[in-house]
Amino acid sequence: MEILGTPLDYTIMIGYFILIVAFGTFFARYTRTTKEFFLGGQRFPWWIISFSCVATLVGSYSFIKYSSVGYLYGFSSTQSYINDIFLLPIFMFCWLPVIYFSRVLSIPEYLGKRFDPKTRIVGTIILIIYLVGYVGINLYTLGVAFHTLIGLPVFWAAVAVAVLATIYVVAGGQTAVIWTDLLQAFILLIAGIGLFVGGIFFLRQHGGFWNLFPAGHKYALAYFNKPPSFNxxxxxxxxxxxxxxxxWLMNQGIMMRFMSAKSLFDSRKAALFNILVLIIVASVATSGGGWIARALVSAGFLPKTLAGRDAFVKAAYLLCRPGVFGFVLAALTAALMSTVDTLLNAASAVFVNDVWRPHIVKKAPDKHYLRVARITCIAGAIIGIALVPIYMKFKTIYAAHGAFTATITPPMVVAIVLGCTWKRYTAKAAFWTLLGGIILMFLSIKYDILLAPFSCGIAHSGWFFIRALYGLVVSGVIGVVVTLFTAPPSKEKISGLVWGTEKEGMTKFKGAKPNEREGKLAVLRIKQVEIPGKGEIVKVSPRAMQLMKANTGDLLYVTDHRWWMGGLHSTHAKAGDPITEVEDFDKVYVPKVLMDRGRFKEGTKVSVEKIF
Amino acid sequence: MPTPTILSLLYQYIVGGILFLIGMILVFKSDVVDLRLRKYRTQVIWLIVGYFIYLAIHSFFFFVVPRL
Structure with a gap:
């Protein structure tokens, strides 16, 4: 086996490991409650959420997989990424308001509130198997990649990365996940785009990328239904x-990420920017290595027998000088760690919120649940590591998890989409959508003739692609039919949990009627003042209230004025009666409890914004 | 690999477009989306523009790029 890389490459990679763990554990100081551990205290602006999502989206296998597809089929490798626009209206305006205002911590909790405890249990079981199995898969794929690249044993490569990711997730929770993912997003985008651009420059003296890239590879969409392996x-x-x-809708980690935003408006903006800009960049970053490899083959720099799975690594190794290749290895690791950290945090949230709190220890102090959350992260990592040798030994188990994911996805998607968009959709219908949908999906694996009506002309060997369409149709039919034969849920039951009731959710979230008049930011200085018996309230001048178009009782967000702090020093509070002391009109009065929560210092310059 | 036909492009933006349209109808009929407010209006406009940006990218890579 050919071992790639030089000591300098390995040094850079180890340096990167140390940097990321130190960076992640730094955020331990921002994690003192379960809300901070799972949702980062709901304080982050849109750009952090948006960029950090890219790192979660790009998994450890993405560079290898999409470069392979790009090498074999050209620009149509981007098809898997550049297509999320169709679901964006439902995600932004139906799903996000529902989860944000209902204050649910997990997908199963939403299923429980919207439907019934039975559906919540089914959702919990499905998600825990999915999340923990997926941690194992990511560790396994990284182990395989590193074994191929630098000869490290698969298992020990997986252990090393799992331990590093677990250290900072346990220490800093969601805040560490978000900030490390932000950093890792930049690294993996720079490495991917850098490789593509570097390849174009390299090929300029050898005929040019455009001339060397086959004409049939220049289409962004593949042929309609041929070949069976890629259509x-x-x-x-x-x-x-x-x-x-x-x-976007059933990924617990993504749900928690968007709930970590300082407001629903920022969540929506993050989604919009991610899908309109960052996903397009990520698709080029992950496929670019394959496109360059194809041109390098045409130019004679790589053999014509080059396999797709080797395209990224061979192109990177050919083009990168020692040291730069280490940076590419770091990007591969970044892609893995940023997915694993999200999964560990998400699995912990589901376990604590849907198993431990409702069934094992019902009423305990928050510190107890925080400790359980941290232990669960470690347990999740250990189970993930334990799965690696099992996946190595029994390829059928690895394939089984893939089949399990493909099987549960359509019924879960249908249950969530109908749940958040259709008021009439009932608890029984949701339960049978999940159960019936999964049974029918398993049946289609055993009797694939069931897929024939949905094949769209694809040859039999490619029918596995169309199982998703089959699953969506059969689950949808079950959901609609059972709904029509069962009594609709009461208005009170679905209030704030489905499209058309968001206003009620908003009112419950605030505890009063929302004030949506559009105001501006007020820039003020912090003054610590106790406001006796008033709870979590801040006070600003009448002029600032007028600028923000805020009323007493409105929800405000106070944050350090330096934008690059990314909301780390911030808090939400209600607006109290305006300040009457004229000399303090440039101040915001903040009680000690909020000074501590927001990590503010006396005299700090802050921006105050009305949320609603 | 066969050369792609326009069917792929039409399928993506008609079938996907129907889904997008259903979503947009829900947006316009939502009880919280007040298009008189700039914060909602801007996001809804970008949503619609986004659909056409995607359509433009795929059309460009279908009709123009392969012939360059």
């Missing part, structure tokens, strides 16, 4: 619809 319609239903909906 447009199969990828459309599997990736654009089923997997995209799954990523």
């Amino acid at each position: 447009f319609v199969g990828i459309f239903w599997q990736d654009a619809i089923a997997n995209s909906f799954a990523f």
Whole structure:
């Protein structure tokens, strides 16, 4: 086996490990409650959420997989990424308001509130198997990649990365996950785009990328239903619809990420920027190595027998000088760690929120649940590591988790989409959508003739692509039919939990009627003043209230004026009666409890914004 | 690998477009989206523009790029 890389490359990679763990554990000081551990205290602006999501989206396998597809089929490798626009209205305006205002911590908790405890249990079981198995898969794929690249044993490579990710997740929770993912997003985008651009420059003296890249590879969409291994319609239903909906709506980690935003407006903005800008950049970053490899083959720098799975690594090794290749290895690791850290935090949230708190220790201080959350992260990592040798030994188990994911995705997607968009959709219908959908999906694996009506002309060997369409249709039919034969839920039951009741959710969230008049930011200085018996209230001058168009009782967000602090020093509070002391009109009065929560210092310059 | 036809492009933006349209109808009929407010209006406009940006990218890579 050829071992790639030089001692300098390994030094850079180890340096990167140390940097990321030190950076992540720094945020331990911002994690004192379960709300901070799971949702980062809901304090982050849109740009942090948006960039950190890219790192979660790009998994450890993405560079290898999409470069392989790009090498074999050209620009149409981007099809799997550039298609999320279709679900964006439902995500931004139906799903996000529902989860944000209902204050749920997990997908199963939403299923429990919207439907019934039975559906919540089914959701919990499905999600825990999915999340923990997925941690194992990510560790396994990274182990395999590093074994191929630098000869490290698969298991020990996985252990090393799992331990590093667990250290900072346990210490800093969601805040550490978000900030390390922000850093890792930059690293993996720079490495991917850098490789593509570097390759173009390299090929300028050897005929040029454009001339060397085959004409048939220059289409961004594949042929409709051929070949069976890569065709447009199969990828459309599997990736654009089923997997995209799954990523944005049933991914516990993504849900927690968007709930960590300082406001619903910022959550929406993060989603919009991510899908309109960052996903397009990420698709080039992950596929670019494969495109360059194809041109390098045409120019004679790589052998014509080059396999797709080797395209990224061989192109990177050929083009990168010692040291730069180490940076590419760091980017591969970044892609893995940023997915694993999110999964560990998400699995912990589901376990604490849907198993421990409701069934094992019901009423305990928050510190108890925080300790359980941290222990669960460690346990999740240990189980993930334990799965690696099992995946290595029994490839069928690895394939089984893939089949399990493909099987549960369409029914879960249908249950969540109908749950958040259709008031009439009932608890029984949701339960049978999940159970019936999963049973019918398993049946389609055993009797694939069931997929024939949905094949869209794809040859039999490619029918696995179309299983997502089959699953969406059968689960949808079950959901609609059972709903029509069962009594609709009461208005009180679904209040704030479904499209059309968001206003009620907003009112419950605030505890009063929302004030949506558009105001401006007020820039003020902190003054610590006790406001007796008033709870979590801050006071500003009448002029600032007028500038923000705020009323007493409105929800405000106070943050350090330096934008690059990314909301680390911030807090939410209610607006109290305006300040009457004229000499303090440039101040905001903040009680000690909020000074501590926001990590403010006396005299700090802050921006005060009305949320609603 | 066969050369892609326009069917892929039409399928993506008609079938995907129907889904997008359903979503937009829900947005316009939502009880919290007040299009008189700039914060909602801007995001809804970017949503619609986004659909056409995606359509433009795929059309460009279908009709123009392969012929360059």
